[in-house]
Amino acid sequence: MEDPQSELRAIAAGIRTHLEARARAGLLGVSQAPCPRSRRAGEVQADAPAHPAAQPLTDPADLETAFSADSEPLLPHAGHGLTLVRAELGDCQRCKLANGRRHIVFGTGNPEAHLMFVGEGPGADEDAQGEPFVGAAGQLLTKMIQAMQLARENVYICNVVKCRPPGNRDPEPDEVAACEPFLKKQIAVVQPRVIVALGRFAAHVLTGENTPITCLRGNLKHYQGIAVMPTYHPAYLLRDESRKREAWHDLKEVMALLRHMGLT
Ligand code: URA
Numbered sequence: 571m572e573d574p575q576s577e578l579r580a581i582a583a584g585i586r587t588h589l590e591a592r593a594r595a596g597l598l599g600v601s602q603a604p605c606p607r608s609r610r611a612g613e614v615q616a617d618a619p620a621h622p623a624a625q626p627l628t629d630p631a632d633l634e635t636a637f638s639a640d641s642e643p644l645l646p647h648a649g650h651g652l653t654l655v656r657a658e659l660g661d662c663q664r665c666k667l668a669n670g671r672r673h674i675v676f677g678t679g680n681p682e683a684h685l686m687f688v689g690e691g692p693g694a695d696e697d698a699q700g701e702p703f704v705g706a707a708g709q710l711l712t713k714m715i716q717a718m719q720l721a722r723e724n725v726y727i728c729n730v731v732k733c734r735p736p737g738n739r740d741p742e743p744d745e746v747a748a749c750e751p752f753l754k755k756q757i758a759v760v761q762p763r764v765i766v767a768l769g770r771f772a773a774h775v776l777t778g779e780n781t782p783i784t785c786l787r788g789n790l791k792h793y794q795g796i797a798v799m800p801t802y803h804p805a806y807l808l809r810d811e812s813r814k815r816e817a818w819h820d821l822k823e824v825m826a827l828l829r830h831m832g833l834t
Contacts, residue, residue, distance in 0.1 A: 648681035651759035655752060659732065665748035667733035667741070673700035677728030677756055684833045685824070686726045686762035687711065688753070689803065690771040691741050697734035702727050707805035711768070714804065714817070718825050719834070726760050728753065730775050740771055750775065757794060763831055764824055765796055769803025776800075788820045790827070799824050 656676050662668055675692040678701050687703075695705030703711045712722050731741040731749040741749075753775075757765070767773040770783040776798050777791040786800040801820035802813050828834045 648759050648761070652677070652681045652756065655755045655759060658755075659752055662732070662748075665733075665745045667731060667735060667745050670736050671733040672697050674732050675700055675702050675729060675734075676732055677726060678702055679722065679726040680724050681726065681760055683724060683726040683760055684763045684828060684831075685720065686728070686757065686760060686765045687715075687768055688765055688772045688776060689727075689729045689768045691729045691731040692734040693738055693805075694734065696729075702729055703804075706808060707803065710804040710808060714821060717818070718821050726756075726762060728756055730772050746775060754794070757796065762796060763833060764827055765793060765798045766821070766824060767798055767800040769806060772803075773798075773800035787816060788823065790823070797827060799827075 659674065659676065662674060671692075673692075673696075675696045689703060692702060693705050693707070695708070696702055702708070711727070715722050715725055730753055731745050732752065733745075733749075735741050735745070765776060767776045770786075773783055773786050774780055776793040777786065777800060779786060779791070783800065783802060783806075787802060789800065791798045791800065799820055802817045807814050807817055825834065
């Protein structure tokens with residue numbers, strides 16, 4: 571058996587080849603100006619993103635630095651990688667949200683999913699159960715996933731912040747700053763091909779664009795070289811059913827993109 575360093579080098583080389591192939595195929599660096607016309611799935615744009623978080627991940631060095639120097643090395647199995655990220659999070663006290671939480675809500679689903687959904691932060695039901703999107707909004711999300719001909723177990727679901735903000739307020743900048751490295755690591759381990767950003771808050775964090783969700787939604791962006799589709803949060807769809815048509819349009823774009831990538 572090879573020593574762990576050689577194994578890691580071999581994995582990094584494999585990832586480099588994979589990323590280079592994706593870059594050549596135009597599947598990295600998908601980006602778009604604010605509030606443009608709707609993009610057809612699979613259509614790509616070469617313009618450079620303004621936001622520093624939105625650089626394409628084309629170099630394995632980027633991938634390796636997605637893990638901080640003091641964190642665990644990249645491991646071959648995503649399930650194992652997520653276990654390590656969860657272990658690093660531990661009984662997190664990195665921000666004030668630790669004071670009021672019952673459970674850390676880390677994430678759920680397939681650790682090797684092609685598709686990831688990212689919400690804002692746990693609500694009361696999620697805080698009680700320790701799993702994301704299990705309340706009313708979660709039930710709608712499950713239906714949205716099923717409407718995409720997918721199963722909840724086959725995608726990966728998590729939030730920007732892992733602890734419930736009191737009274738379901740927006741997470742504050744210091745809370746996002748404390749938690750975002752873990753979201754980044756989850757993304758680096760799972761390596762989804764497409765991320766659906768659920769709602770204004772997740773969309774702003776993942777795109778770096780402070781644009782209203784009515785404008786952002788439906789327009790492909792990217793985060794760390796991965797395509798991001800912002801859409802409405804299911805909790806918002808429960809409050810305003812008339813928006814469901816647009817959300818369904820966005821999800822159909824994601825389905826088309828996954829098909830274009832040969833993943834469905
Ligand atoms: N809203 C979110 O953004 N995330 C959850 O997990 C539940 C509700």
